[in-house]
Amino acid sequence: MTTRSTWNAWAAGREAARLTDWLREISEPDWTATVAHPLFDALAEGRLSGEAFAAYMVQDYGFVDPFTALIGHAIGHAPTMADRVVLGQFMGMLTSDENSTFQRTFDAFGVPEQVRLAPDYLAPTRDFRGLLHDTGMHGSYAEMLAVLVVTEWLYLEWALRVTRVEGLHPLMGEWIDLHDNPAFRDFVAWLRRRLDEEAARLDEAGFARMAERFRETVARERAFHDAVHTE
Numbered sequence: 001m002t003t004r005s006t007w008n009a010w011a012a013g014r015e016a017a018r019l020t021d022w023l024r025e026i027s028e029p030d031w032t033a034t035v036a037h038p039l040f041d042a043l044a045e046g047r048l049s050g051e052a053f054a055a056y057m058v059q060d061y062g063f064v065d066p067f068t069a070l071i072g073h074a075i076g077h078a079p080t081m082a083d084r085v086v087l088g089q090f091m092g093m094l095t096s097d098e099n100s101t102f103q104r105t106f107d108a109f110g111v112p113e114q115v116r117l118a119p120d121y122l123a124p125t126r127d128f129r130g131l132l133h134d135t136g137m138h139g140s141y142a143e144m145l146a147v148l149v150v151t152e153w154l155y156l157e158w159a160l161r162v163t164r165v166e167g168l169h170p171l172m173g174e175w176i177d178l179h180d181n182p183a184f185r186d187f188v189a190w191l192r193r194r195l196d197e198e199a200a201r202l203d204e205a206g207f208a209r210m211a212e213r214f215r216e217t218v219a220r221e222r223a224f225h226d227a228v229h230t231e
């Protein structure tokens with residue numbers, strides 16, 4: 001259940017209960033299935049072919065496009081300059097370093113121009129794009145933070161979990177590094193803290209919408225990775 005009273009009951013029995021820990025718990029088994037996804041082990045252990053990695057990155061660029069737009073919406077909806085600065089700096093990384101990783105991956109693995117311009121998105125990619133777009137257009141700031149917490153915290157968790165082999169393709173190593181570095185850890189910690197704070201200000205209906213958004217995003221993450229990992 002995603003009501004505030006369920007959260008309050010959960011928190012009552014725990015010391016230093018955190019909203020985002022509860023949200024993660026009510027998103028099981030999808031949360032753990034995504035963090036433990038075999039795609040990430042194959043990637044880190046050098047068992048993913050260049051072709052499969054490029055295909056994943058093509059689908060993921062279809063995620064990153066509306067995700068970047070969602071950050072733009074969040075920057076616009078943020079209550080303070082302090083939030084805009086943190087989100088804006090993350091947007092800067094996304095549109096420079098991370099965007100470059102995608103472009104160089106497409107070059108290195110020979111993704112044709114036609115595929116870059118008009119990718120054939122899998123159904124779960126399209127669903128995820130729809131969720132990101134809808135949250136940006138119609139969601140509250142707390143809902144936007146909920147989506148960002150899921151997408152970034154999940155990626156941090158798998159990147160921390162995997163063990164990479166020596167001699168891994170540099171672009172695959174770069175993809176792991178983008179999600180396992182001190183700045184990214186700080187960003188995830190900040191997102192979690194801000195969601196904890198913003199959720200306290202929501203009314204009952206807004207709280208339930210935020211929690212539903214969190215759960216739906218975790219489900220979309222799992223479906224996305226199941227669809228791209230076909231080997």
Ligand SMILES: Cc1ncc(CO)c(N)n1
Nearest residue numbers: 060063151152155221224
């Ligand atoms: C599907 C997906 N979720 C999360 C991230 C991290 O931003 C990503 N690149 N792709």
